[in-house]
Amino acid sequence: MTRGLLGLLLLFVFPVFSQEFSNAEKNAVLRHGPWPAPWSPDHSNRASGNPGAIELGERLFFEPRLSPSGKVLCATCHAPFRGWQDARPRAFGLAEADRNTPSVLNVRYARWFGWDGAGDSLWAQSIRPILEPREMGGSLAAVAALVRTDPGLSCRVARVFGAVPQTEEGIVVALAKALAAFQETLVTGRTPFDDFRDALARGDGQAMKAYPEAALRGLRIFVGKGNCSACHAGPAFSNGEFHDTGVPFFVSGGGVDAGRHGGIKKLLASEFSLLGRFNEDRDGKSALKTRHVSLEHRNFGEFKVPSLRNVALTAPYMHNGSLATLADVVRHYSELSVDRLHADGEKLLLKPLRLTAQESADLVAFLESLTESKSVLPPPRAPDPACAK
């Protein structure tokens, strides 16, 4: 009798959350933090973390002259007020492209860049849209001429890199490294999920109660029945790699988007990859992934696993922007057509979740809880007084 009363008492005294989570669930939740995650500067880029480079990179991010049209800037597609993306299904610079614009928030944590991972560094990836005809439509020669003829730009490049590089390629790489230094500062703030996760870590039942119940139920699906965290792993909610999730990869005009398969081919053919002469990492460790990446048939139609932080602010979704809302994304995985998966491994991993309406709504509530409570964007930087505006 006494034992029974004690059991009842414990049931009410102990926080409900600690009883709901098994040790495995708790560990799975804890692995999605802490946030912000630790980060160290990019050794392949001497401008990484350099205040002068960050200021130059911010200028370049909003510089329309990088496009010969004078009408398209990085911020055209990566608009700060739209979660650093464009809210369109597919990017539109000078013309419509084939893929959705990913946000550049938290991009500093990525291993590969772009939906196909054709970039192995943030600076190499920053060159691609400048030269892409459908995006900014620039050229190495035009960008180099801009720097050489603009005293303010050439002064800033020289201040960061010691001198304006001699070659067109060198100038474009310098600008791209400054652009990367700026983008590395764009990190999402803490979210209701982070507060819950940290409270769970320290066993603070009272603080855990602030987390919405629907989000909590959705979290359990995310790390449990849904197995979402198998790919959306770690503090950034991405394992940084590539998967086929059954999203059609046909593009307008009748072609197909080869995804990761094409990305690896582009990567290995690029003079701007980490295997090339522009990598400033002296011990070569930054290029390990590029040296060892393996081109496999199964890479065809695979696309990068996106981070889920601030995901509620970055609709539409998937590599081609084909799903308009988070509810659509959850429905996609709930009703997944395994016939669309071309790799045996993905068929074993991805199965239709068959979620109830309540479960689907809970999973959406969890995804919405990954939205930052307050933006932590860095304060505006003062221009370098040594250089003209």
Added chain:
Amino acid sequence: MEKRRGAFRRPAAGLIGALAGLACLTPAAPACELPAGRRLESGRLALSYRTVPASIVVGEPFEVLFALCPKDGFKPGRIKLDATMPEHRHGMNYLPSLAPTAAGYRSEGWIFHMPGRWEIVFEVGGERLADSVSIE
């Protein structure tokens, strides 16, 4: 965080005793000492390996350091390393490299990109030694 399980079962205690007795009657072979690490063994060779860092984390690169002790004149020949997720029927997205060191071999380029059970496979001159590693 990972849990490991070797693919080769330990011989029964009686068999070990019998083999130990046999070893006393045969001339001593040159010693081949394996460094500390996970030990895998077949009839033709023994192998020990360790990862650097010791704990494998999803999505983080690591190295594999290993050494071999061939048995009874077995010639290792070609050595190949890889890893697979048997339940998922896929491997890594990377091809590990292999280089000799003073103590054995170093293999770089390893990334386990998903949690679950991985199998680290050493193919040494036709011998296949595997170790099971569970990554959370």
